[in-house]
Amino acid sequence: MPSYTPPMLHGQPEAALAAGSLTDLPFDAIVLVAPSPVSRKAALAGAVGAALATALAADNALDRGPRPPAVIAAPGLPGGRLVFAPMGALTEDVDDVRAVAEAAAAGTSRAIDAGATRPLVWVHAPNSPRFAKAREVAALAALASQWMPLEAREAGKAPRTAEAVGVVGLDADQVRVLTAIERGRALCRDITGTEPERMAPRRVAELCTEAFAGTGVEVVVEDDVSGYPLLAAVSRASMQVERHRPCVVRLEWRPEAATRAVILAGKGVTYDTGGADLKTDGAMAGMSRDKGGAGAVAGLVLTAALLNLPVRVVGLLGLVRNSVGEESFVSDEIIRARSGVRVRIGNTDAEGRLVLADLCAAGRAFADGKLPATIFSIATLTGHVYRAYGPYVGAIGNGPAQRAGTMELLDRLGEVWGEPMERSRPRREDYTFVAPRSTAEDVLSSNRLASVNTPRGHQFPFAFIDIASGLRGADVPFVHLDIGGVAMDPPDWQFGKPTGNPIVALTALLMGG
Numbered sequence: 001m002p003s004y005t006p007p008m009l010h011g012q013p014e015a016a017l018a019a020g021s022l023t024d025l026p027f028d029a030i031v032l033v034a035p036s037p038v039s040r041k042a043a044l045a046g047a048v049g050a051a052l053a054t055a056l057a058a059d060n061a062l063d064r065g066p067r068p069p070a071v072i073a074a075p076g077l078p079g080g081r082l083v084f085a086p087m088g089a090l091t092e093d094v095d096d097v098r099a100v101a102e103a104a105a106a107g108t109s110r111a112i113d114a115g116a117t118r119p120l121v122w123v124h125a126p127n128s129p130r131f132a133k134a135r136e137v138a139a140l141a142a143l144a145s146q147w148m149p150l151e152a153r154e155a156g157k158a159p160r161t162a163e164a165v166g167v168v169g170l171d172a173d174q175v176r177v178l179t180a181i182e183r184g185r186a187l188c189r190d191i192t193g194t195e196p197e198r199m200a201p202r203r204v205a206e207l208c209t210e211a212f213a214g215t216g217v218e219v220v221v222e223d224d225v226s227g228y229p230l231l232a233a234v235s236r237a238s239m240q241v242e243r244h245r246p247c248v249v250r251l252e253w254r255p256e257a258a259t260r261a262v263i264l265a266g267k268g269v270t271y272d273t274g275g276a277d278l279k280t281d282g283a284m285a286g287m288s289r290d291k292g293g294a295g296a297v298a299g300l301v302l303t304a305a306l307l308n309l310p311v312r313v314v315g316l317l318g319l320v321r322n323s324v325g326e327e328s329f330v331s332d333e334i335i336r337a338r339s340g341v342r343v344r345i346g347n348t349d350a351e352g353r354l355v356l357a358d359l360c361a362a363g364r365a366f367a368d369g370k371l372p373a374t375i376f377s378i379a380t381l382t383g384h385v386y387r388a389y390g391p392y393v394g395a396i397g398n399g400p401a402q403r404a405g406t407m408e409l410l411d412r413l414g415e416v417w418g419e420p421m422e423r424s425r426p427r428r429e430d431y432t433f434v435a436p437r438s439t440a441e442d443v444l445s446s447n448r449l450a451s452v453n454t455p456r457g458h459q460f461p462f463a464f465i466d467i468a469s470g471l472r473g474a475d476v477p478f479v480h481l482d483i484g485g486v487a488m489d490p491p492d493w494q495f496g497k498p499t500g501n502p503i504v505a506l507t508a509l510l511m512g513g
Contacts, residue, residue, distance in 0.1 A: 003210070004153065004190065006143045006182045007162040011170030012120055018046050027166050028079030029116035031107035033100060033138060034124040035090045036065035047076040048122070052084060062086065066103065069110040078120065083111045090126050097137045097418045100125055104138035105145040112146070112162055120166035130416065136178055137418040139167040140504065143182040147497075150194045177307060181507050184303030185500030187211050191295035192487060193498035196271040196288040200243050201319035204268060204291070208249050208298055208317070215305040220250040228362070230337050230354035230468070231318050233345075237275065237325035244270075244321045248359070249294075251301040251315035258312040261371040262510065264301070265359035267352040267379035268294025268319040275348030276328040286493025290352070292483055293379035294319060299503045304510055311510050314366045318355035322348070331448075334441050338362060339470030342442040350446035352381045353461045357468035360478070364469070367476045374406060374477040377465060378502070379484075383450065384457030386485035393421040393502050394482035396462045401477035409513055410479070414505040419486075421505070430456060430463035443467045458482050 016025065030048060032038075038052065051074035056063055062070055065086030074082040085107030087099045104121055111119040121142050125134035142165045148158035170178070191204055199207070205221045212219050225232045225246050235246035269290040273279060279287070294317040301315040329335075333345045338361040343354070356377045367373035385394035393414065397407045407423050414421040433456070434444045445464060451457035462480045466472045481502060488496030 004147065004186050006179070006186055007146050008164040009139060009143060009175050009179050010164060010166040011172065011175050012166045012168050014168050017048060017122065017168060022047050022077050025078050025120065027118045027120035029081040029083055029111040029114065029119040030077050031069070031083045031085060031104070031111050031119050031121045033085045033087065033103045033107055033121060035126065036086045036088060037063040038086065038124070047074070048082065051077060051082045055084070066099070069103070069107040071110060071114045079116055081111065081114060081116060083107050083114065083119070085110070095130070096415065096420065097131050097134055100131065100134045101137050101141035101418050105141040108142040108162065108165065109145045112160065117163045118166070119162060120168065122168040133416050135167055135169050136174060139165070139170060139178050140182060142167070143178070144185065144500070147186055147189055150190050151198065180303045180306035181504055183306060184299035184507070185503050187302050188295035188299030188500040188503060189498040191298055192289055192292040196321070197243070199270060199288070199291070201246050201268070201270050201321060202243070204270065204294065204317070204319050205247050205249050208251065211298070211302060212251065212305070215302065216253065217301060217305045218252045218254065222248040222250070228318070228338055228358040229335055230343060230358045231320055233329040233333070233335050234275070234322050234351045234354055235320040237323040237328040238321040240325060240327065244323060246320040249317040249319060251298060251317070253301055253305045253313040255308065255310055255312065257310045258371060259310055261312040261314070261366060261373040263363040263366045263373060263375045264297040264313065264315045265356050265363055265375070265377040266294035266297030266315065266317050267291070267355050267381065268317045269352060269355065270319060270321050272322045272349070272351065273324045275322050275324055275351060276330045277347050277349040278324055279349065289488060289493050289498065290380050291319070292487035292498065295498070296378050296483065296500065296503055299500055300506050303503060303507050307511070309510050312371060313510070314363065316359040316363055318359050320355060322351045337468050339468060341468050341470060342440070343468055344436070344441035344444050346444050346446035347448055352379050353464050354445060357465050360465060360469035360471060364471065364474070364476070374401065374479065375471065377480045379482060380487050381461060381482045382458040382484050383452040384454065385482040386491060387452045388458060389422040389485055391485050391491060393419065393486055394458050395421040395423040395479065396426060396459060397423070397479040398426065398466065398471070398477065400475055401479050404477050406477055406479060410505060410509060413508040413513060414502065417504045417508055419502050419505040421502070424459055426459065426462050426466070427456070430460040431467070433460040434464045434467065458484070
């Protein structure tokens, strides 16, 4: 499998751009990311400012951002190139650091198209708490712009990418952290974005075994999923095809100096036909990306290990194909979950919450009281989250998570790191929605409608997972992150680029905020 290594990341002192010969720098383009109109700012001086001033004198429209980046001939700069990526003015209350990420990614890609291999990104952002991580966010965006799909790499069809990326103002420790984050996000993209046969359940397990070799992370692959009854039900129709058979992958980072524990459950549905409640009218296209939660969990564990974080991190990947066939599980079945809770199936296309419920039940064993622990479930779970929130993570936490301040901290970190979230809380209506209708069951998995047509369609699944996992009533912080609206950018599940969201915000959380 052609492994992917992101371009080398380098920091460059800002003083080097104000003095001396810029052509001596080890780069071959400067990518300037700045709010518009940059012509009114005194911050740009020296050779970069002179080159930009000459270009603006010839074309005033260059200074009307946001707009696509422009390549400017600049003989006094590295590679003779200045790539100007103007943002908007960034003076509105609704402006956030994602504008920096978008401009840095576009500018870096344009520099590579122009022939550069070692662009240097120079970010000018407002002096505001909202933009406190602008350089780091720009660095991550520049690196992410260079990832190419696994299928393209294996076919030898991946276009030329950067050898290295520099960012003005980063120090060595920031470079170390950002490099580890991008390696984790790259693993997530490979898992999430690769087509369903190439990344069938046990191929994901093989990739994890390779990716974590030598990292100190223990990798355990459970091919027998009978201990996960809900997950096993989802996979029932896939058992007829060997390569589609399910597995659970446990990834455990266990440092000696751990002060707390984080348990992560990731939905890894490698293809979702909807099962017996079959997806129709073209809704099945893109369902190979329904494993974004598992990808995010794997990527976060890798990042934690590469950074040697003093946090015990346990990642549980539920890898399963929701196939349709004579062995398909069907609505009305009552299945006893790993927790012992009796689940009545309401719709077989609501399969992700079944996988998560069993994984969270297994995760409870790691929240054993020896270390303060938090359980997260991460999934491309519903279409409702995008209908309700658009391109934002839908974050919902139980009472212990709210009282611990976890939800507020996640919200703040997501905002400053360019992975903003919309948070809500479980309500009594959510638990009423999944309450048993008879003595035959303890909880109902879903209603008959699609989530987008259901009030609180991404909130009530939290109540189901809470009950079916056995977590309800336990004094353990539990947070569910629905990434259905952010796993791809643009949000086209068939052709959008996998993002790796929310690995950055969760890494910041693991690092203590």
